[in-house]
Amino acid sequence: GAVVSQHPSWVICKSGTSVKIECRSLDFQATTMFWYRQFPKQSLMLMATSNEGSKATYEQGVEKDKFLINHASLTLSTLTVTSAHPEDSSFYICSARGPTSGSATYNEQFFGPGTRLTVL
Amino acid sequence: DAKTTQPPSMDCAEGRAANLPCNHSTISGNEYVYWYRQIHSQGPQYIIHGLKNNETNEMASLIITEDRKSSTLILPHATLRDTAVYYCIVGGPNTGNQFYFGTGTSLTVIP
Numbered sequence: 001g002a003v004v005s006q007h008p009s010w011v012i013c014k015s016g017t018s019v020k021i022e023c024r025s026l027d028f029q030a031t032t033m034f035w036y037r038q039f040p041k042q043s044l045m046l047m048a049t050s051n052e053g054s055k056a057t058y059e060q061g062v063e064k065d066k067f068l069i070n071h072a073s074l075t076l077s078t079l080t081v082t083s084a085h086p087e088d089s090s091f092y093i094c095s096a097r098g099p100t101s102g103s104a105t106y107n108e109q110f111f112g113p114g115t116r117l118t119v120l
Numbered sequence: 121d122a123k124t125t126q127p128p129s130m131d132c133a134e135g136r137a138a139n140l141p142c143n144h145s146t147i148s149g150n151e152y153v154y155w156y157r158q159i160h161s162q163g164p165q166y167i168i169h170g171l172k173n174n175e176t177n178e179m180a181s182l183i184i185t186e187d188r189k190s191s192t193l194i195l196p197h198a199t200l201r202d203t204a205v206y207y208c209i210v211g212g213p214n215t216g217n218q219f220y221f222g223t224g225t226s227l228t229v230i231p
Contacts, residue, residue, distance in 0.1 A: 004163075034218065043122075043207070044164070044221040093163050097217055108154060109219060111163035 002028050004096050006112035013084055014120055021079045021115045023094030029074035030096035034109060035067070038091040050077045084119045091116055122222035123147065123210045129226045132202075138195040140225050142208030145189040151212035153184060154219070155193045157204040164207065167193065198229045 003026040013019050023033055031052045036044040048069055049057045056069035066088075068080040077096075081088055095109040125143045132138040144153060152171050156164040168175055168182045170191070175182045181194040195202055207224040211217050 006163075032217070036221075043223050044158075044219075046218060046220060049218060091161070095163075095219075108166050108169055109217070110166065111156075113163045114161070116161070 002026075002096070002098055002110040004094065004110045004112040006092075006094055006115050008115060009113060010116040010118075012118045012120065015085050016083055018080055018082045019084055019117060021081075021092055021094075021117075023077045023079070023096070023112055025075045025096040025110070028096070028098065030077075030098075031074060032097040033071060033077040034095045034097070035069060035077075035079050036093045036095070038093060038114075044093060081117065084117070086119045089117055089119045122220045124208045124222045126206070126208055126222060126225045128223060129228070131228050131230055132195075132198045134200060134229050134231050135197055138193075138198040138202065138227060138229070140193040140195075140206050140208075140227065141190065142193070143190045144208070144210045147188050147210050148212060151210050153182070153188075153191050154209045154211060155180070155182065155206065156209065157202075157206045158224075159204045167206075198227075200229050200231065203227060203229045 005024045007022045033050040035047045037047050038044045046059050047062045050069045050071040052071045058064045071077040091114050093114040095111045098108050152169050154169040155167040158164045168180050170182045184191045205224040205226050207221050209219045211219050
């Protein structure tokens, strides 16, 4: 099946610094990628939809200036948490929408392994 | 917002079938039902999806009711490695195939 990687798998940073997380589709091209955030013992929350070559679409309540998303190629999307604070500590997960099969309109998402961010 | 409701937790004996229900009464005609599972501190893993017909693959079976308002994921012979949180998600092209996760069902397989 399709493989999605994330880097780094975990990161610890000081409050006020910025952190970049990479999401790559390894064996397929993904015009659309998604970013999620998951707090402990909670479900995944969709943050934004990232389309290659265009601006990301953010969900209501997600600050676009705080969470910068760049999708510059068909295999790479990045999420930058700017001026991180302890409340930004979370598990960040990306997914890539799979390639369309013929005339099929479904597109399952393939998820990366996640990045654990801890802000001190 | 999530369009699905699931029981928060279930137990299943090892080797027995695990039947996980999901309600999606507001599903639209072109929306699919997807099932994923998440083992602690990992990204969700795709299991199966369907539109209106029952589906089966090497991992599980998906039974969708005729009115499409609910579905059941069946793990035919549960193992300890199937212990995870299972998410039922509804999505389709009209909503950009975005996934809004509900709370899921925490399945515990008991030896």
